[in-house]
Structure formats: C-alpha cells, structure tokens
Amino acid sequence: MSVEAAETLDAEVHLDSESRAHGDHADHKAELRLWLRLLTCTTMIETEIRRRMRERFDITLPRFDLMAQLERTPEGMTLGELSKRMMVSNGNVTGLVDRLVTEGLLQRRQSDTDRRAHYVSLTAAGRRAFAAMADEHEDWVADLFADLAPGELEALMTLLGKAKASVRRSTQNAVET
C-alpha cells in the first residue's frame, strides 16, 4: 500500500513543468504518473484480495502466496528457492513456513544430501485447502478485470512485459551511480 501520491497525483496532473528552470535534469512527470497509477492499481487489487482471503478463508495473502508456489511441486522446494520465487527475504520465508507448519498445511524435512537445506511441501490438508482457495481466487481476479476486453488484457500483458524488461535492465546496470 501507499507510495507517494497514489490517488492524488494519479488523478490530478499538475504539470507545472514550466516552473522548472533548473539546469540539466529533464521533466519526467509522465513516468512518475505512470508509476503512481501502476501502484494504485496494484494496491487496490491487493487490498481487495487480501480482504476476501481473510473474510472467506481466514488466511493471509503471504500464506496463500507461499502455498501457491508449492502447489505444482509435490516433491517440495527449499526455503531459498521459495525466497527467490516470492521475491522476499529469507527470514520472511522462515517465519511464514513456521506458521504454516504449525497450522498443518506444510511439512518440512531436511535434505538428505545437504544438511543445511530444508525441503518444504504441502501436506494433504494443505493441498486440499489450497485447491479450494485457488478456484475462488481465480474468479475474484477475473471479476476485477471483467471490464477489459480480451484485446485490452493482451495489450496490457505486452506492455507490462516491456515495462518489466525495462525495469530489469535499469536495476541490473547501474548498480551504482
């Protein structure tokens, strides 16, 4: 949630760019507004899905996300792999896994070949619970985007793909100024 103006700067536009007589650096309000709108969209969707997950299944989004990662990997996955895929810190995964194990939805076992590594997988109860949640989740998302035509969905996918590539390029070059 949040990050700067969100709704405000997103709705209004206030291009007082001409008031900017500063030297070298150009006006990049368009990119800024795009970022804020992107964030607003994501926040709105995330908030709604989180709300429904709690209300309907009494589960948090991070736990659901973690289970989703494990769904198609019956043999399990290491904590490090989970961390990479979920794009969150190692310590975060440790905590989430602990709680899900306590709930009986996950099981962990030490790797036979590497005693540092721990494999995590869904229990039978976990698989059952996830299947039920995933079905509804998919419907919720579909409804959230229901006003977009198929072509618009596709166009958005493509453009977001380009944006993703641009971000990746930007963050991987220029590690420092």
Place this chain on the structure above:
Amino acid sequence: MSVEAAETLDAEVHLDSESRAHGDHADHKAELRLWLRLLTCTTMIETEIRRRMRERFDITLPRFDLMAQLERTPEGMTLGELSKRMMVSNGNVTGLVDRLVTEGLLQRRQSDTDRRAHYVSLTAAGRRAFAAMADEHEDWVADLFADLAPGELEALMTLLGKAKASVRRSTQNAVET
C-alpha cells in the same frame, strides 16, 4: 512483495485449461497472469526505489510517501485525509506521523474548530529534505521506464486507467456474493 507465483506463473504459462472438466466456472488464466505480471512489475519497482531511498537518504518509503502527500499543502492536512489518500489505515498514519515528528520533519497541531482533528504539515526542514529526495526519485522512476517509447507510456497509462475503473466497479458492486 509477493502474492502468489509472481515470477513463476508470470514467466511460464501452463494453460492446462482443458484438464478442467468442472462445471460452471470458466477459465480465467489470462486475467490471473495479468494480475501476476502487474504485481511483479510493481514489486520490482517498489523494491528498487525502497533500496535507493534507504541507501541514498536513509529514509523509508512510507515516510517519503507521507511527506509527498503534504508537499503541496502548506496549510497541512488531517490524519484522516492522509489515511484516505495514502490508502492505509488510520493507525498506520498515526505511527508514521509520530516518527516523522520525532525526526523534526513534520509538525502537528490540533484543529481550532474540531478538537478531535489534528493537522499535520511539513516543517521547513521537512520541505527541504523532501525537495532533494523528490528530484532524485523522479529521475530513478524515469530511468526504470526508460526503455518504453512515449507512445507506450501513454498506452500503458490508458489501459491502467481502464483497469483501475474496472477494479473500482468490481469492488463497489457486489459487496457480498
């Protein structure tokens, strides 16, 4: 960060839709993939901006966001107004404001006409600090999107605007199933 497969489901596609003989509810993998890609993009950008904010200015993103809301409102704003604009809970704003006041970047004062309400505004130091950060922030965002052509930026803005409208419609109707 996170929400489901993110990178995984986003990258792969696995349309095993035909394996879905279940009755009534249609296949909505396209919407699901769109949501995951949207989330991936936002997460990548947010993580990078957060990292730079910490490294360059030793500030958190939520604090920067809050300051951004106050930038163009010298007379200040109530905590409730801040909460609405930032799309976060009231209690969250209370805590952020407390910390920023402690740092000397914000000041609060009780409303003259409503003793429940508190106005918050940037101090001189806060305005100075924000101006410096905002300039660089704008450049960071511009660079993240640098590979998109102007037309693509605009197309993305438009499509995200439609998505936002769709989400708003979906969350405001159908409060319950």
Place this chain on the structure above:
DNA sequence: CAAAAAAACTTTAAGCTTAAAATATCACCG
C-alpha cells in the same frame, strides 16, 4: 436539551517484512 450515532484519532495485538549478524554446513584448493 439529552441520548444516540457518527467521526477523528489512538491503542493494542498480531502478523508481515527487511537488513544485518550469526550458525551451520558444504565445496574447493593447496
């Protein structure tokens, strides 16, 4: 006006999240 409802804000408890430091184990190299 007095009671009831609403509004603005704070507090609390729980959980999420991260960065950084600490542990433990493994892999490699001489």
Place this chain on the structure above:
DNA sequence: CGGTGATATTTTAAGCTTAAAGTTTTTTTG
C-alpha cells in the same frame, strides 16, 4: 587434511501494517 570462502538458513531488531477495540468530541435526532 585444513583452511577459506560460499551457501542455506535462522535470529534479531526495527519498522510497517492491519483489524478491532477504545477514547474523545461532534453531530444528529427525537
């Protein structure tokens, strides 16, 4: 084999975030 560096994970401290309950003040309404 012994040391060095890398890897996998956990722990810690701090901060973010929310929902729900609580406080104070204002507004509405009978």
